[in-house]
Amino acid sequence: MEFAGRPTLIMKKTTQRMKGTEAQRFNILSACIIAELIRTTLGPHGFQKLIRDPVGDIIISQDGGTIMKNYDVRHPMAKIMDKLVRSMETEVGDGTKTAMILVGELLKKGQIELMDQGVHPSQIISGYQIAVKKVNEIAEKIALSIDPDDENTLLSLAKTCFTRKFLPELEQKFAEFALQTIKYIIEQKNGENIIDIKNNVNMITIHGGSIVETELIKGMAIKKDFVSPLMPKRIENAKIAVLEPSLELKTTKIKAKIRTKGLKQLKAFRDEDYNLLKEKADKVIQSGANVVFARREVHDKIAPYLINAGIIAAKWVRGWDMEKIAKATGAKVVKNLDFFTPDTLGEAGIVEEIKHGKEKVIYVRNCKNPKAVTIVIRGGIEHILYEIERKLSDALYVIKNAIENKKIVGGAGAFETELARQLRKYAIKFSGREQLSIQAYAKALEIIPHTLIENAGLNVLDGLAALRKKHEEDSDNSKWFGVDINSIKPINTFSAGILDSLKIKLAAINAATEVVNLILGIDDVIYGLPGEYEKTIEEEEAEEEYQRKLEEMEEYKMSMGKKTKK
Template identity: 45%
Template sequence: MRGLNTPIYILPAKTKRYIGRDAQRMNILAGKVLGETIRTTLGPKGMDKMLVDSLGDIVVTNDGVTILKEMDIEHPAAKMLVEVAKTQEDEVGDGTTTAVVLAGELLKKAEDLLDMDIHPTIISMGYRKAAKKAQEILDDIAITADDEETLLKVAMTAMTGKGSEKARKPLAELVVKAVKQVEENGEVDKDYIHIQRIAGASVDDSQIVDGLAIDKGRVSPLMPKKIENAKIALLKYPLEVKETEIDAKIRITDPSQMQKFIEQEEEMIKEMVQKIVDVGANVVFCQKGIDDLAQHYLAREGIYALKRVKNTDMKRLEKATGGKIVMDIRDLTEDDLGEAEVVYEKKIFDEILTFVEGCKNPKAVSIILRGSTKHVVSEVERAVEDAIGVVSAVIEDKKIVAGGGAPEVELAKRLRDYAETVSGREQLAIQAFADALEIIPKTLAENAGMDSIDVLVDLRAAHEESTTMGIDVFSGEVIDMLEMGVIEPYRVKKQAVQSAAEAAEMILRIDDVIAASETFKSKGEEESS
């Protein structure tokens, strides 16, 4: 009987374990802290964060997903919210800060309900019902539009408050033109919009290329700098003598054999170049290497060639020029060649680029972004990527909603009405969800230096008349966002509400955190041990 009092250990001695309310409090706190950290970046008057990594590299941005990716986050629950931002970025390209701030606020409101002894499962069920109802309300308030003026306004709204704001109109025009260029059958593959960053000029000097810009120059200075009426061969085959796949030794007994061996190699390379000449190609983009001898023969034939072109660039070239990527040079035919009016090399600031311009109907384009420093141009790129995402979403869905906190206030209003139709404690969770949604207009007001309570009261009153009333953070008034041209894709709000609700629900259902001691070990503990 004495053995019954012996403690039984099923986990290693150094394992940390948090059970029940301790686990919930710890996870909710992590979510709240993360939400509060990036809250100040939301909206046109949001502030920027400076992130310095272990190597001293600096990133200055107010882009939610970039901040969260660059932060060295260790807490497991906080990492789950980072995934929310990444999903939002992949799905839409914008609204990452909104999604994480909303998830943090949902967790904060859930904590109040937990203090009232409401079971986490009931809160989760209430949140799930509220999220489903929110999607229905968004469907109801969404407006159908995809004309060019709407696309420009959506792009400009996405770039407001970011590094590119002073040139947002010309940049928005570039983005809309690029997205419409690559659109096929109502769908947009954002991978076919290539963004090339070059420091050393104003953001206003950014331009769209009538085709593609590849960040490489020709392989030999003896090659022509410019080819008009270009016939382009796209090769995934090295223009060099291939090494054998198995180890092989060649036994040479006299110098004449050595000479024959070298001549044979030269002949093989000559044949490759002759094949390119025979099919009529005068430009070669090669994904693999090009031998020095091959470069010499190509230059002699007046052919412009690039080597080690990235796989993504090869795919874009295929889309832009109408050519086909050839895996074996022996299979190259005239039908595989792409076409362009001109291919030329040009130096911009300290970058040498190859331009492929004048393609018939290019389904891939390049945007060249300029900025005074590399930090400026990086932030402009993030803003442009957001704009590309939102314009693509509107073209695909053909649905928009008003900006400036208008959808969130309308959702909160209608969810409170819906909560009254639900019996039991789930009603409280739905009301908490509605309250949490108002964190977005509150934050927009706070970041603009306005009184968030006054603004919220005015917004609620305005929404009795119209669903599109939001905050003009520049004048400090509540006005119609559609008239002001502040509009966002329906998909941004739909995805943000859905992702935030699902992440909050998942975190709330955790009642036991079992972690190896290293996970929660602070640096101080590491240094002292």
Template identity: 40%
Template sequence: MAGQLGGTPVLGLREGSERTRGREAQSTNINAAKAVASAVRTTLGPRGTDKMLVDSLGNVVITNDGATILKEMDIESPAAKMMIEVAKTVDEVAGDGTTTAVVIGGELLKKAEELLEQEIHPSVITSGYRLAAERARKVLEEIATDIDIDNDEELKKIARTTITGKFSEAYRNFLSRIAIKAVKAITETGHGGKRVVDTDNINVEKKVGGRIGETELVQGMAIDKEVVHPGMPRKVEDAKIALINAALEVKKTETSAEVKVTSSDQLKGFLDEEERTMHRMAERIKESGANVVICQKGIDDVVQHYLAKDGIIAVRRAKKSDMEKLGKATGGKIVTAVDEISESDLGHAGLVEERKIAEDKMLFIQECENPHAVSIVIRGGTEHVVDEVERALHDMLRVTGCIIEDGKAVAGGGAVETELALRVREYSASLKGREQLAVENFAAAVEIIPRALAENSGFDPIDKLVQLKAAHERGEKNAGLDAYTGKIVDMWQGGVIEPLRTKKQSVESAVEAATMILRIDDVIASKREARPAGGAPPGGMGGMPPGGMPPY
């Protein structure tokens, strides 16, 4: 509540609330964001290090995936949370480049702090950063190269670049082949002939046991369910699959009802009718021609018995998401009533079989003709290994999808950032006014990526940055740092290639986060209400007066 006291505005805050204003508020926010950036900076590049994250329950995550590290970190600062939002956005849009976005965002704020100390207004800095970001976007479009998406070798280079530096790097050729096959299988043609890749159509199942090399792609679906009845076959070829979203059991009445049975004949008739109803369900499924039933709800024991007698495989309580993917994989339609099922609703697969993977049984629906949904079953020696392979595969699938949709890529290894810095500096010379300083600082900020790559690889960052700049000034736009040898080489020839979308999104998101944080000059934090010990309501146990029980 605001008021006036002798011409001075008064802001009435709750007791215990804190208010930070002006330069102090900016400095606090910038330092929080820089701390987040420095936490993930050492994970950048093929020789980046891993982080071990232990939560309050003692669960351990070991990874160098920027998005995962930031998601697992327990952070209170609102400014730091904004940086984490940046990572989430980049991960959702591009699948990779989260660490790059956060590190650039942190460096932009560090450079902005230098300008703030020179009494340059935050709005001037944000205006300069936006001009630089727009220029960077145009430069990225200019230096991007078209990719032949039918050439699997080109796609493999991009997928391999994504996994470089991660735990599962040793299997990068094997995993990249799986990722490319999976993404190509689910690629559809959208409006105007544009290619559309929805990686949600790739079902990923994790099974601890075996080794990473036993990870497999299923041209169809692998669902974590087992056949419901021991008398059912474990393998069916030329499968006709019924997808049913209805309970295969006797329905309960909508209203509360009682049935009074006065004789044994009435009871027998009641039970016989119940069995006939369930027998009709099994008969209806058999008449449709189905020999595999995937049910989203329950299947009664009697229905199971009749289906087993007819040699039909049945699975119950399948997830809704699995049912939708099964429809896309097999071409079947999900029916909501057994009576309505017909042959045209059935999906088709060359083989349906139950297999034991590690200690669990799974149902594999494979050899589907032109499936629009596929499955990947990830294997690994421990839970940590399986989780890390899943994170690596997620990045590979998203990145491969970006390339197939956009068809444009750029060189990695710090080549793009060095070229951006060079071209944005040239652009800054054409500007007048104080924005020029912000644009120059933007150019200096993006150089943090090649600098961090050199540091994380054990090389002198200044020497490598000077060599990189010299190569780019000679017109070698793909010159980058080889993290293993320390030499400046052509990254495109070396097969270090990244999607254009990843770089564009990283730069745009970093600038958006930095400008948002810079514009804040007042932080009002309300005091959190302290909960009593044990979570009980104030004043003792529930229902008691304050102070507990009165004396006798």
């Protein structure tokens, strides 16, 4: 660009730019590639992805969040998809792949059926906005209300999460764990059910043993051992102290040397130290505690006092574990030893240290009314442990969302098929390009049943046609027919117990539409090439001068007919 006859640089020379249709196609194609990569992992017959990270570790997973986390995210569209996944994970805890697949399909339909036919992206955006608003209305109308105490429905919701099938009896067991966990941690606030999974559920994985040994602990389990091997490994009727202050000598911030006049004075100093430690130990003993979880150090010299008094202790317990131990046992976190009274103690039936292979775990079991609990996942293969952890987490969030929102829908693509059917009818009310966009949106929703059929290895055309026909019956019952992964004949998802939470489904649809509208609204892609060094004009001139001199020298050498050394 020139300004007043002088060349003006707005962007770096190494920066590249793509504009208009080219930019839009580039973005849409890139997002579609990521969605396509994820599509094969959806549902009970979804495949797993094997990802080798730069360090050489292998991750095998079917979980949307895990795949995106370990996918080497560099492309701007991959980054946007990654953000979508993170927001789904934090907001509703499940439905990440559904959201990504919908993004891909809405963009694909927007490109092929609309943009290529001359519909402007802004018209697509406004059509999609009308469509998503209607989808929310239809969804609220057709969703079924549930009683938060209806355990059978909650168990079906949890079991639908275990899309990669474990042994059937394990599926039942894990669904029961998830439900029981929620029952322990649920709280009532202003007449509403509040479930805080992040702060009240602890999950640990232990490499070794069998999946069957996975257990729900009515309390806490942390990977730690007691401070001294001389401490008993098990205590019953535990009185638990959760201590913030350290049980060691006070350290000063300044380094200082003390000169003593002889052994007597040295001994006095030592005695003073022992007295201080003993004072702290006495405070613990007087509180009546027989188990101590300390946030900080427990001095070696204090351990004998504790052992003599029959007290076991663990040190350097992480802050969030301290909070959960307190919630599980009813203890109050002690911030100052001067206020360490018996009423700050919590209770547990058993506290024990168990060694599993190389790992030591402290279990705080049989708490009376735990407000925080732990699921200990056992198994021989690391990636299976992690996969179970993810699935259990999905199951917890599905139950949470269903209880808090009290609304559920049929799974297996039934919900999306019904939304698409009603949306198509609604589209006719509009004319021109808006109608086309709403229809494209409806078609895009069907990518979910489409993918479930495809991943089950069934015929997509026949399967989708059968599903649409069933929904066209337009009866109360027909709207909940979905994909049977064993045949192309649709099944009643409510009778089959394939259920999803409305909140998660709508979160996926709404978030996907937002991302699609964001991508469609981009008409300029500006990107710098990483790692390329941009030379200054002076450096370029100096380089040219150097080259010129080299050439002159070569010419001179040739004219002299001599060969010079390099």
